[in-house]
Amino acid sequence: MTTTVPTPTPTPISASPKSIARARRKASRRAFAKQFARSRSGMLGLIVLIVFALLAIFAPLLFPATMLDVTKATGMPYEPPSLEFPLGTDVSGRSVLALVVWGARVSLVVGLAATVLSMAIGTSVGIVSGHYRGFLGGTLDRFTDWFLVIPFLPLAIVLATVLGASMLNIIIVIGVTSWPGTARLIRAQTLSVGARPYLERSRALGAGNVHQMVRHVLPNVMPLVLANTTLAVSISILSETTLSFLGLGDPTAVSWGSILEEAFASGAVSQGAWWYIVPPGLCVVLVVLSFNLMGRSVEEILDPRKGAT
Amino acid sequence: MALMPEAGLDITAPETSPASGSWASPGVRYVVRRILAAVATLIFVVLFNFFLFRMLPGDPVKLYTRGRNVDPEQVRKLTAALNRPLGQQFLDYIRNPFAANVDSVKYSQPVWSVIGERVWPTLLLVGVATLIATVVGVWLGIRSAWNRGERFDRISTNTTLVLYSMPEFWLGMILLIVLGVGVFGLPGLFPTGGLSTPGVDTSSLRGWLDVAWHLFLPVTTLAIVYLAEYSLVMRASLIDEMGQDYLQTARAKGLMDKLVRRRHAVPNALLPTMTLIFLNLGFVVGGAITIEYVFSIPGLGGLTVDALSGPDVPLLQALFLLFSAAVILANLIADLLYARLDPRVRT
Numbered sequence: 001m002t003t004t005v006p007t008p009t010p011t012p013i014s015a016s017p018k019s020i021a022r023a024r025r026k027a028s029r030r031a032f033a034k035q036f037a038r039s040r041s042g043m044l045g046l047i048v049l050i051v052f053a054l055l056a057i058f059a060p061l062l063f064p065a066t067m068l069d070v071t072k073a074t075g076m077p078y079e080p081p082s083l084e085f086p087l088g089t090d091v092s093g094r095s096v097l098a099l100v101v102w103g104a105r106v107s108l109v110v111g112l113a114a115t116v117l118s119m120a121i122g123t124s125v126g127i128v129s130g131h132y133r134g135f136l137g138g139t140l141d142r143f144t145d146w147f148l149v150i151p152f153l154p155l156a157i158v159l160a161t162v163l164g165a166s167m168l169n170i171i172i173v174i175g176v177t178s179w180p181g182t183a184r185l186i187r188a189q190t191l192s193v194g195a196r197p198y199l200e201r202s203r204a205l206g207a208g209n210v211h212q213m214v215r216h217v218l219p220n221v222m223p224l225v226l227a228n229t230t231l232a233v234s235i236s237i238l239s240e241t242t243l244s245f246l247g248l249g250d251p252t253a254v255s256w257g258s259i260l261e262e263a264f265a266s267g268a269v270s271q272g273a274w275w276y277i278v279p280p281g282l283c284v285v286l287v288v289l290s291f292n293l294m295g296r297s298v299e300e301i302l303d304p305r306k307g308a309t
Numbered sequence: 310m311a312l313m314p315e316a317g318l319d320i321t322a323p324e325t326s327p328a329s330g331s332w333a334s335p336g337v338r339y340v341v342r343r344i345l346a347a348v349a350t351l352i353f354v355v356l357f358n359f360f361l362f363r364m365l366p367g368d369p370v371k372l373y374t375r376g377r378n379v380d381p382e383q384v385r386k387l388t389a390a391l392n393r394p395l396g397q398q399f400l401d402y403i404r405n406p407f408a409a410n411v412d413s414v415k416y417s418q419p420v421w422s423v424i425g426e427r428v429w430p431t432l433l434l435v436g437v438a439t440l441i442a443t444v445v446g447v448w449l450g451i452r453s454a455w456n457r458g459e460r461f462d463r464i465s466t467n468t469t470l471v472l473y474s475m476p477e478f479w480l481g482m483i484l485l486i487v488l489g490v491g492v493f494g495l496p497g498l499f500p501t502g503g504l505s506t507p508g509v510d511t512s513s514l515r516g517w518l519d520v521a522w523h524l525f526l527p528v529t530t531l532a533i534v535y536l537a538e539y540s541l542v543m544r545a546s547l548i549d550e551m552g553q554d555y556l557q558t559a560r561a562k563g564l565m566d567k568l569v570r571r572r573h574a575v576p577n578a579l580l581p582t583m584t585l586i587f588l589n590l591g592f593v594v595g596g597a598i599t600i601e602y603v604f605s606i607p608g609l610g611g612l613t614v615d616a617l618s619g620p621d622v623p624l625l626q627a628l629f630l631l632f633s634a635a636v637i638l639a640n641l642i643a644d645l646l647y648a649r650l651d652p653r654v655r656t
Contacts, residue, residue: 149591149633149636150354151594152595154628155633157625158358161617161622234474241476245476260476269482272490277479280479284476289474292470293470
């Protein structure tokens with residue numbers, strides 16, 4: 001024998017498919033974080049949100065809960081801003097600053113919980129209606145169309161009236177009314193994922209529908225879901241504010257919307273008590289704007305063609 | 310290696326099925342399909358509206374009269390109306406969805422007559438605000454996209470992003486307090502509410518001016534919030550369009566930039582924006598509800614908030630139906646207009 005056959009180097013068997021996938025996901029997460037950190041507006045939004053989250057968490061330490069009690073109010077009604085009350089007082093003589101800080105809790109919790117609910121409904125309806133092409137998919141798609149057209153606020157008002165005013169119900173109302181946009185988006189993505197060869201391969205290997213949807217489609221639509229979530233939170237928070245302003249929120253909880261409701265109903269506008277009206281609304285604008293800025297940055301990273309500026 | 314035969318067949322099969330035969334031109338088929346879809350949506354809303362209030366556990370009479378003193382005569386009538394067999398109620402409802410079996414609890418008269426005259430203020434408010442928001446928003450979007458990254462674009466985009474994040478009723482309250490009531494010793498310039506000064510004849514020219522003066526703040530509020538959204542969409546859509554090859558061709562032909570913009574890019578970018586504006590009418594209607602409440606305008610929105618405290622369920626049901634029907638109709642018009650303007654979707 002004159003030629004020697006080179007012995008093939010054995011591939012390392014230590015790397016299981018799972019650990020490879022994990023490493024790949026970790027790397028892509030890190031790349032995403034790096035890109036996000038470079039986006040100035042996205043980071044600005046994140047910082048503002050962290051500040052509000054901290055305020056919401058530590059509200060009881062900053063302002064004891066008794067400051068919200070109407071019977072224990074220390075100020076006069078409609079006091080303009082002073083050293084004692086940096087943002088003045090409300091109609092019952094409570095500190096507006098304390099109200100606004102406490103209001104962050106309900107507004108954020110309701111906004112986030114409603115978004116989770118709406119995303120869960122929207123994503124599952126979108127995936128199922130995109131995956132099953134037949135009767136089920138068609139029906140769900142029609143259903144999405146119907147809900148997409150029904151005007152949001154009248155629907156939310158009717159639902160909230162039927163369910164009654166409570167924090168859980170307002171979460172349900174917002175979640176149930178705001179999912180169709182997500183479903184539409186996720187359905188389109190599911191359709192495009194469904195055309196890819198690896199799904200056909202997994203079908204050929206005998207994967208069931210549930211396995212295909214959960215293990216193959218879901219991970220592929222997840223980035224889109226996340227980008228959509230940040231934008232959806234801002235809509236949920238605006239909705240919570242509007243519904244509370246109309247008196248459909250939990251009557252016992254202080255939220256930014258309910259502060260505005262009380263201010264308007266008690267005639268703060270004609271009193272010229274701007275310090276009672278400006279702060280809660282400004283908080284809504286800051287938080288919603290931050291979520292919008294973050295959402296735009298995430299969108300830009302995932303789809304660079306859609307660049308904002 | 311053999312190809313999977315069924316995968317190839319699947320794609321072509323539905324296209325050649327005789328069911329979608331050519332009984333009419335594609336254009337007519339499109340129109341018929343859109344109208345059928347709108348009717349289906351309307352039927353869904355009508356059914357939803359009926360069953361929502363009857364599916365819940367508990368006494369419907371209690372829901373209808375919650376939190377209010379209702380005289381026993383009315384309660385008796387309500388109970389009689391609501392205790393009839395469901396099928397009977399449903400038939401009555403289908404015959405006249407707006408009457409909803411029972412009178413308005415608060416006004417003690419048929420819902421339809423309560424709603425009647427309230428339609429015009431809302432139509433005026435939403436119509437004028439949408440018109441202004443569309444014109445200004447589209448103009449801002451075009452200018453921003455064309456000067457992308459420059460100062461005008463930066464200022465305009467940042468401002469619109471802030472406005473887009475604002476609850477419209479809050480902006481309304483701020484404008485009301487600054488321009489209506491007056492702060493820091495400044496006098497108010499505009500009326501703080503209502504549609505006209507009592508005693509002024511609204512059919513005269515003076516009356517029209519009076520209504521315009523009253524509607525200035527609410528219309529401005531609604532227009533500002535929505536023009537922000539429309540300009541963002543127009544900008545994104547135009548930027549998208551500007552990357553297309555045909556614009557390069559147009560420029561290569563030697564057309565002036567201004568002409569390329571006006572004749573080629575803008576019309577194409579306008580289409581998605583217009584669809585969005587019509588789709589958005591549902592949200593504008595929602596905005597009108599809170600705005601009418603803040604500016605005490607006697608329209609459908611004010612009536613909705615009025616019906617909420619109680620709640621006056623029959624009135625709410627009728628309003629929900631009316632708002633939904635209006636938005637469905639607007640969407641249908643948008644679909645048909647869109648097909649007329651853009652032949653690409655007419656398939």
